[in-house]
Amino acid sequence: MQPKVQGGTLVHSTKQALSARILGGEFALGARLPSEARLCEEYGVSRTVIREAIASLRADGLVEPRRGAGVFVVKDTLDSGLPFTDVDYDRxxxxxxxxxxxxxxxxxxxxxxxxxxxxxxxxxxxxxxxxxxxxxxxxxxxxxxxxxxxxxxxxxxxxxxxxxxxxxxxxxxxxxxxxxxxxxxxxxxxxxxxxxxxxxxxxxxxxxxxxxxxxxxxxxxxxxxxxxxxxxxxxx
The missing domain is CATH 1.20.120.530 (GntR ligand-binding domain-like)
Known part of the structure; x- marks a missing residue:
């Protein structure tokens, strides 16, 4: 089981944790992410948090939800210059x-x-x-x-x-x-x-x-x- 997310807001922390798993190769191109229920259990957060984290990953171009099939990895690198990726919420x-x-x-x-x-x-x-x-x-x-x-x-x-x-x-x-x-x-x-x-x-x-x-x-x-x-x- 993945450790529960800590620090910052739950959505931001969950998004960062999932992003790290994608960019690190745990979820390869074309791979389907675990179900909402599984991710809720892994990270100890609500479905709302998971959905907003997935929406943020989609905005980054990393994943793509497919109706009736799940959420799939469509990119495993981040483009430089993506909006808001350099925002430091501790500053x-x-x-x-x-x-x-x-x-x-x-x-x-x-x-x-x-x-x-x-x-x-x-x-x-x-x-x-x-x-x-x-x-x-x-x-x-x-x-x-x-x-x-x-x-x-x-x-x-x-x-x-x-x-x-x-x-x-x-x-x-x-x-x-x-x-x-x-x-x-x-x-x-x-x-x-x-x-x-x-x-x-x-x-x-x-x-x-x-x-x-x-x-x-x-x-x-x-x-x-x-x-x-x-x-x-x-x-x-």
Whole structure:
């Protein structure tokens, strides 16, 4: 059995572990990856984590899902210059770069979602928003749920390109661990309550089909994150 993934977010760590097995030759060209259930067991993560890790590997061009057959290795080397492969999520400055990009993309994502969302998509957004505080109450990591919330909004645009960009960035764009020093002066509970309030403002605007309010709420949320990381960077 493979060791359970550690460090960073679960999606990023799982993706890196699977990538290493592909690039190292354990899974050769044309090989089929183990089933979702097997990978969940090997890495000790949920199906959602495995699916997002596979989506990220697909964005790197390493694997290709085939309906009814599984996921197959289609490349065993990484091209130089692939987007986001050099992002260091342990460096605050690198995280800020990603947040700036996300801000530019996700403001419009929220605006479009407010006008196009379906009832089913609203349900997924609400479920994802509720999952963040639920995990916090249960003492679980919240980064994966936070990313799922933003991904649900991207899906509600009806434009798959928004989803593709967020998938390439991955859940590691929300590295909770790096913000711990910046929240020492207040409880982590207070910090997560703030995040929940910001999420609720975004959800309310999308429910009201108000694109302007949705864009403003998303800007406030992501620019607030940038301010928190810049504060941490100044301390460093």
């Amino acid at each position: 605050v400055s690198s995280v800020i770069e990603v947040l700036e990009l996300r801000t530019a993309i996700e403001i419009e994502s929220a605006r479009i979602a407010a006008t196009r969302r379906s009832a089913a998509q609203i349900e997924r957004i609400l479920e994802a928003a509720d999952d963040v505080p639920r995990r916090a109450r249960d003492g679980q990591a919240t980064a994966e749920a936070d990313f799922a919330f933003h991904l649900a909004i991207a899906e509600a645009t009806g434009n798959p390109r928004f989803v593709e960009v967020l998938t390439m960035l991955g859940a590691a764009a929300i590295p909770r661990k790096a913000l711990r020093p910046a929240t020492e002066h207040r409880s982590l509970d207070s910090y997560l309550t703030l995040i929940d309030e910001e999420h609720r403002q975004i959800v309310d605007a999308i429910l009201d089909q108000d694109p302007d309010a949705a864009g403003v709420a998303m800007r406030r949320h992501l620019e607030g994150a940038q301010k928190r990381y810049r504060k941490l960077l100044r301390r460093a």
